[in-house]
Amino acid sequence: MALHLVKCPAELPAGVVEIFDNSAIHERYFSDGRLNNILPRAAAAGELYLALDENDRPVGAMRISMRGFCGLYPYLSLIGVHAESRGCGAGAFLMGELERLAKESGAKRVTLMVSDFNTGGIRFYERLGYWKLGELPNAAKQGITELVMVKDV
Numbered sequence: 001m002a003l004h005l006v007k008c009p010a011e012l013p014a015g016v017v018e019i020f021d022n023s024a025i026h027e028r029y030f031s032d033g034r035l036n037n038i039l040p041r042a043a044a045a046g047e048l049y050l051a052l053d054e055n056d057r058p059v060g061a062m063r064i065s066m067r068g069f070c071g072l073y074p075y076l077s078l079i080g081v082h083a084e085s086r087g088c089g090a091g092a093f094l095m096g097e098l099e100r101l102a103k104e105s106g107a108k109r110v111t112l113m114v115s116d117f118n119t120g121g122i123r124f125y126e127r128l129g130y131w132k133l134g135e136l137p138n139a140a141k142q143g144i145t146e147l148v149m150v151k152d153v
C-alpha cells in the first residue's frame with residue numbers, strides 16, 4: 001500500500017473519525033463520542049496528521065504535540081489505523097513519519113503512552129525500538145495503567 005502523510009486541514013475530511021472505530025482504544029476511551037470534539041480541535045491546532053492511500057483516502061491518523069512531553073520531546077497522543085488497513089503497514093508508516101518529523105524539529109527523542117491492556121500495541125512499539133520509561137496508573141482512566149514509552153531518534 002502506497003501511503004503519504006499530510007497535515008490534516010482544519011475541517012476534518014470524511015472518514016477520519018471512523019479510522020478509530022472497531023479498536024480497543026475506541027471502546028475503552030471514545031465510545032462516548034469524544035473523538036468528534038477531540039479530532040477537530042487537534043486539526044485546528046495543527047497537531048493532526050493523516051496517512052492517505054493512493055486514492056487520497058484517510059487510512060490512518062496520529063496526533064502529535066511537538067513539545068508535549070515536559071516541553072522537551074514530541075509526544076504521540078493518539079494513533080489509529082482504519083480496520084480495513086490494519087496489518088498492512090500503515091501504523092509503521094505513521095511511526096516512521098513521527099520519527100522523521102521529530103528529527104526535522106531537532107528533537108532527540110519521541111514519546112508516547114500506551115495502555116496496559118493494549119498488548120499488541122506494546123509489542124509493536126517495542127519492535128520499533130521503543131522502551132518503557134515508566135508507568136502511570138489511572139493516568140487517563142481509572143483502572144488502566146499507561147506505559148510511557150520513549151525512543152531516541
